[in-house]
């Protein structure tokens with residue numbers, strides 16, 4: 001993106017109404033903002049997928065789209081992915097009747113069409129993997145999913161461990177099965193190296209499987 005200032009935390013801070021957190025958590029990763037006569041909690045993944053992934057560079061525009069996504073019962077990660085995928089297919093001349101990158105109003109219109117399966121939304125509601133099968137091989141080259149699940153906001157080119165985490169996750173491109181980004185930035189893993197990644201990913205996946213089985 002040429003200009004991402006509108007997605008920075010410093011910019012978001014001006015609009016924050018409340019900062020709720022899970023019990024005893026000092027991080028409080030979500031920020032509640034007011035938009036369209038209501039409130040919505042904005043987090044990292046929402047901004048990554050509905051924002052920069054679609055070249056929408058204003059966090060309050062992202063908040064409007066996120067509120068709609070929540071109200072329609074859609075997932076912000078997969079929805080942001082499939083909308084951006086449609087925008088890229090349009091650039092390649094492979095899809096019509098979808099918005100261009102950066103068009104937040106068009107994004108919201110498309111989100112509604114996906115939810116109600118109207119027009120092109122009927123196809124896009126199937127998700128990136130199934131859309132790819134219908135469109136063909138050029139779409140395959142740009143389709144961002146693993147095992148049919150669209151990727152979250154951790155870019156494997158900047159966090160190599162996430163490539164292995166997505167590829168080997170039981171349910172595909174999920175950031176909840178193993179997350180290597182912090183370990184790559186702060187240690188013990190080394191950034192832009194494959195050293196130790198396989199063991200780390202395997203151990204975290206095992207630990208998460210145990211934690212989820214215990215409903216932790």
Ligand code: SF4
Nearest residue numbers: 021022025027028029
């Ligand atoms: S999701 Fe995690 S970081 Fe965010 S408030 Fe809950 S415990 Fe804290």
